[in-house]
Amino acid sequence: MPSAATLRARIESSLGERLSSTLLLRARTAPLTVSTGVAALDALTGGLPRGALSEIAGPASSGRTGVMLAALAGATCRHEVCALVDASDSFDPASAVAAGVDLERLLWVRCSEHASGLRRKDEAPRTAHGRLEPGTTRNAGFAFGRVLEQVLKVTDLLLQSGGFGMVVLDLGDVPAESARRVPLTSWFRFRRAVEPTATVLLLVAQEPCAKTCASLVVRLEREAVCARDSMPVFTSLCDNSRYESGVAEDARTCPKSSPTGASQFSPARKRWGKWEIDPSPVEAAQVFTQTPLTPWRVVAHSGPEIPASNVVSHAALLCGMRLRAEVVRSWTQRKLAQSAGVNFELRAAW
Amino acid sequence: MFACVYIPDFPVEAIVRAEPLLREQAVAVLEGKPPLVRVVALNEKARLLGMEVGMTKLQAAVFAAPENKAALNTVECKGKLHPAVLRQRSLEQENSAHSALLDVAHAFTPRVEDTAVDTLLLDLAGLECLYGAPAKIARDLASRVSAVGLEANTAIAANPDAAMHAARGFSGTTVIPAGKEAQRLGVLPLPVLLDAFDIPLQKNSATDREREKLREQMLDTLERWGVRDFSALARLPHHALASRLGEAGTRLQRLARGAGMRPLALCEPLSRFEEAMELESPVETLDPLSFILNRLLEQLCVRLEARALAAQELRLCLQLERRVADEETTTIQELGNSSHNVGWAIFERTLRLPVAMRDAKVLLKLLQLELAAHPPGAPVIKVWITAVPAPPRSAQRGLFLPIIPETEKVEITLARISGVVGERRAGIAHLLDTHRQDEFRMERFVAAPEEMKQVEHPTTSDIGEPPLLALRIVRPPWQLRVRVAEGRPVSVSSLPIQKDRRELQGKVLWSAGPWRSSGDWWSENAEQGSAAKGQARPWDREEWDVALANGNGSSVALYRIYRDLGNGRWFADVSYD
Numbered sequence: 001m002p003s004a005a006t007l008r009a010r011i012e013s014s015l016g017e018r019l020s021s022t023l024l025l026r027a028r029t030a031p032l033t034v035s036t037g038v039a040a041l042d043a044l045t046g047g048l049p050r051g052a053l054s055e056i057a058g059p060a061s062s063g064r065t066g067v068m069l070a071a072l073a074g075a076t077c078r079h080e081v082c083a084l085v086d087a088s089d090s091f092d093p094a095s096a097v098a099a100g101v102d103l104e105r106l107l108w109v110r111c112s113e114h115a116s117g118l119r120r121k122d123e124a125p126r127t128a129h130g131r132l133e134p135g136t137t138r139n140a141g142f143a144f145g146r147v148l149e150q151v152l153k154v155t156d157l158l159l160q161s162g163g164f165g166m167v168v169l170d171l172g173d174v175p176a177e178s179a180r181r182v183p184l185t186s187w188f189r190f191r192r193a194v195e196p197t198a199t200v201l202l203l204v205a206q207e208p209c210a211k212t213c214a215s216l217v218v219r220l221e222r223e224a225v226c227a228r229d230s231m232p233v234f235t236s237l238c239d240n241s242r243y244e245s246g247v248a249e250d251a252r253t254c255p256k257s258s259p260t261g262a263s264q265f266s267p268a269r270k271r272w273g274k275w276e277i278d279p280s281p282v283e284a285a286q287v288f289t290q291t292p293l294t295p296w297r298v299v300a301h302s303g304p305e306i307p308a309s310n311v312v313s314h315a316a317l318l319c320g321m322r323l324r325a326e327v328v329r330s331w332t333q334r335k336l337a338q339s340a341g342v343n344f345e346l347r348a349a350w
Numbered sequence: 351m352f353a354c355v356y357i358p359d360f361p362v363e364a365i366v367r368a369e370p371l372l373r374e375q376a377v378a379v380l381e382g383k384p385p386l387v388r389v390v391a392l393n394e395k396a397r398l399l400g401m402e403v404g405m406t407k408l409q410a411a412v413f414a415a416p417e418n419k420a421a422l423n424t425v426e427c428k429g430k431l432h433p434a435v436l437r438q439r440s441l442e443q444e445n446s447a448h449s450a451l452l453d454v455a456h457a458f459t460p461r462v463e464d465t466a467v468d469t470l471l472l473d474l475a476g477l478e479c480l481y482g483a484p485a486k487i488a489r490d491l492a493s494r495v496s497a498v499g500l501e502a503n504t505a506i507a508a509n510p511d512a513a514m515h516a517a518r519g520f521s522g523t524t525v526i527p528a529g530k531e532a533q534r535l536g537v538l539p540l541p542v543l544l545d546a547f548d549i550p551l552q553k554n555s556a557t558d559r560e561r562e563k564l565r566e567q568m569l570d571t572l573e574r575w576g577v578r579d580f581s582a583l584a585r586l587p588h589h590a591l592a593s594r595l596g597e598a599g600t601r602l603q604r605l606a607r608g609a610g611m612r613p614l615a616l617c618e619p620l621s622r623f624e625e626a627m628e629l630e631s632p633v634e635t636l637d638p639l640s641f642i643l644n645r646l647l648e649q650l651c652v653r654l655e656a657r658a659l660a661a662q663e664l665r666l667c668l669q670l671e672r673r674v675a676d677e678e679t680t681t682i683q684e685l686g687n688s689s690h691n692v693g694w695a696i697f698e699r700t701l702r703l704p705v706a707m708r709d710a711k712v713l714l715k716l717l718q719l720e721l722a723a724h725p726p727g728a729p730v731i732k733v734w735i736t737a738v739p740a741p742p743r744s745a746q747r748g749l750f751l752p753i754i755p756e757t758e759k760v761e762i763t764l765a766r767i768s769g770v771v772g773e774r775r776a777g778i779a780h781l782l783d784t785h786r787q788d789e790f791r792m793e794r795f796v797a798a799p800e801e802m803k804q805v806e807h808p809t810t811s812d813i814g815e816p817p818l819l820a821l822r823i824v825r826p827p828w829q830l831r832v833r834v835a836e837g838r839p840v841s842v843s844s845l846p847i848q849k850d851r852r853e854l855q856g857k858v859l860w861s862a863g864p865w866r867s868s869g870d871w872w873s874e875n876a877e878q879g880s881a882a883k884g885q886a887r888p889w890d891r892e893e894w895d896v897a898l899a900n901g902n903g904s905s906v907a908l909y910r911i912y913r914d915l916g917n918g919r920w921f922a923d924v925s926y927d
Contacts, residue, residue: 037817038816038817059905059907060905060907060925060927061905061906061907061908061925061926061927062905062927063817063819063927064927065820065821065822065927066817066818066819066820066927067817068820069817069818069820070817070818078752079751079752080752080754081752081754081755081797088822089823089825090822090823090824090825090925091779091822091823092788092820092821092822092823092924093779093781093790094781094788094790094821095818095820095821096779096820097781098818099817099818099820103778103779103780103781104778106778106779107764107776107777107778107795108776108777108778108779108792109767109771109775109776110771110775110776111771111775112825150770150771153770154767154770154771154776157763157766157767157770158763158767160763161755161756161759161760161762161763162755162756162759163753163754163755163756163759163760163797164755165752165753172822172927173822198753222905222906321819321926344816344817345816346816346817346818346819347815347816347817347818347819348818348819
């Protein structure tokens with residue numbers, strides 16, 4: 001009985017001339033990658049693959065836009081021409097400039113339910129600049145289907161045009177249930193269109209929606225909002241109802257902070273829900289347990305600006321947002337044995 | 351040496367140039383106001399049918415009727431009888447054809463004389479080292495003229511008049527060696543000489559009709575003498591001819607001998623590139639109009655290529671089948687060309703191209719997309735396309751530079767994207783120098799501007815900085831209902847309630863602020879409140895950064911809300927991400 005290797009050798013020798021590559025396994029080559037613009041993410045993911053679809057998913061205020069701008073800044077710094085398909089017309093050019101994006105190399109396509117080649121009779125009034133008046137009501141039932149249709153058409157056109165170093169689809173404000181309605185065939189088409197090119201196709205959404213068509217999926221979540229000195233002010237979801245706490249509508253109803261409050265949450269590392277908060281910088285954490293209705297807890301420091309209410313400083317609210325990135329899917333590993341994550345912070349531009 | 355380009359039956363050629371399918375058919379050109387419409391030009395096939403210049407329209411129509419085979423004395427073309435095609439004379443098309451002819455001539459040499467609408471003279475001095483022997487120059491000239499849609503006779507001779515008479519008298523390409531002019535021109539009939547002869551008159555205000563009459567008289571006189579060709583005229587005694595016909599006679603004899611030498615009256619190259627076409631019947635849909643645009647653009651691009659130029663701007667004018675008073679919204683303007691019919695509605699669109707280009711297919715696609723986005727709204731009866739010329743861009747790039755989109759493809763893509771998302775919704779954001787929030791201007795996206803910066807900026811990853819907390823702008827700002835306690839917002843809900851925007855409803859977990867911001871109160875608009883003018887209005891607002899519980903409270907999102915101190919309303923205009 002000849003061995004399998006012998007059989008294979010015989011078959012290959014007999015068919016070799018006619019079917020030279022039929023029996024040969026193609027070596028899977030690693031795609032070229034480019035930097036995400038965030039060193040921690042680069043270390044975690046290896047970068048964004050060229051000729052592939054990558055996804056950055058996360059809820060609002062989870063740093064998706066910051067990462068997206070960092071990637072765009074990196075691409076424009078490499079003298080590549082980029083395109084941003086903005087589903088909700090929410091791109092801020094000033095933030096992009098602050099992040100280092102060269103706007104001259106960025107084609108910004110502003111999709112929205114108001115934007116259409118054919119103006120409807122029931123369209124809301126606009127100023128002479130073509131902008132809507134503040135407070136203008138959107139049409140009943142925000143037409144995400146129409147917006148998504150525009151996004152898909154525009155993306156198709158951009159990928160067919162070719163030559164773009166990075167094409168970003170920003171579905172960050174499109175509800176996840178609407179984004180999930182995008183047919184898989186569209187993502188598959190995009191993947192096939194971008195495969196033979198050096199384009200990075202980046203999708204930013206609230207939840208992963210390209211499924212198996214994405215070569216890289218990174219989920220971002222805000223771990224904590226920290227003050228400048230990295231002291232956490234509040235954290236994200238707490239799925240343990242025992243620790244549900246909230247913020248009083250009226251500061252006067254808040255209980256006085258007491259040293260015993262710190263004992264409720266040990267200064268040692270504490271796991272709340274899925275997030276682990278390290279309160280080590282906090283000298284004396286105080287928790288305001290006000291109402292069991294809102295599932296939020298507050299961890300504040302006992303420094304000179306202890307918030308006795310929902311009043312926090314601007315720096316405490318915005319500067320030094322700590323994020324956690326987790327690789328959900330990667331081109332390097334089809335099935336992740338365990339989730340890999342990394343923490344990093346966002347900085348404020350002011 | 352001098353070359354002459356002559357287009358026989360020029361009015362017919364001008365029409366055939368716009369409709370190449372007519373080249374295989376008998377074509378007669380009509381002119382005049384009814385009922386005095388007559389045939390003014392014919393091609394060779396129409397002459398073979400028996401048509402003549404001067405026929406009335408009714409007489410010519412007999413040859414144009416397909417069922418009247420008896421009248422078609424039958425010219426067969428590819429085994430089929432082809433009736434004559436009658437076309438109205440178009441001065442616009444003749445002007446375009448003449449301009450194309452001038453462009454071809456100026457592609458060879460700057461020393462060109464615009465002798466007549468159908469005749470050009472070129473000074474070939476010094477061109478032999480560039481283009482080769484005179485015979486090759488004549489062939490190249492004919493092929494270039496053919497490329498712009500015209501069939502020309504070309505001739506080369508030692509003096510301009512001999513070249514002109516040879517081009518008018520001999521079809522195809524003719525080269526007359528120096529000293530052989532009299533011999534070669536001798537066989538030509540006298541009308542060839544007299545048609546191009548400018549008879550000297552006492553009064554300068556003589557009309558063309560008077561000159562034509564004098565020519566006919568002179569031709570009759572010479573025919574009575576038995577002089578019917580150049581050689582017969584050349585053999586007449588010089589003094590006897592001068593005593594009978596005066597100065598005109600001696601000049602004619604000198605021309606018949608091919609001995610006249612004169613300097614050329616040079617003309618400047620045209621800076622206007624325009625192609626026009628009058629339509630036989632109104633065109634109502636865009637598809638048939640595309641064929642016409644394609645033809646005109648091809649001709650335009652050939653002309654631009656002949657001059658080594660490209661189009662920086664393309665202007666499309668359509669004359670619509672309605673009067674000015676019928677439509678208020680149509681752009682009405684009196685165009686510079688006097689032949690444009692003032693009083694008809696003119697639809698005009700202008701394409702400003704980011705880089706000069708002369709690819710007819712790209713330009714056609716851009717025009718098609720433009721017309722699809724802005725249809726003319728009425729049947730079209732006349733089309734003009736004008737190109738503003740510019741030097742073509744140099745496409746040479748470095749080997750190791752990143753690939754950028756092709757400019758032509760990007761233009762078409764942008765036009766298509768504009769059809770999807772609307773005008774001025776795709777481009778480059780240009781920040782304005784103001785403290786007003788979210789102030790920018792959309793500019794045209796150019797994939798490869800000439801002055802694009804090539805400076806390397808370090809990325810945040812390179813310098814180890816964390817990424818930026820970015821803003822997401824809410825356009826337009828959402829109006830909010832905000833509950834305030836002790837001067838601070840404590841709960842927020844959108845107005846009206848947005849089912850898909852649940853994150854803007856809920857309690858304010860944390861807030862920071864307020865920050866006061868105001869501006870433009872010094873401008874004139876502050877008092878007039880002239881938003882109608884489209885100018886910036888003053889603003890005065892109080893901003894808060896707030897953390898809101900999203901929807902069902904599954905996560906926290908950060909927003910910037912503000913209270914407009916002018917009207918006391920609350921809005922949300924930014925989310926932090």
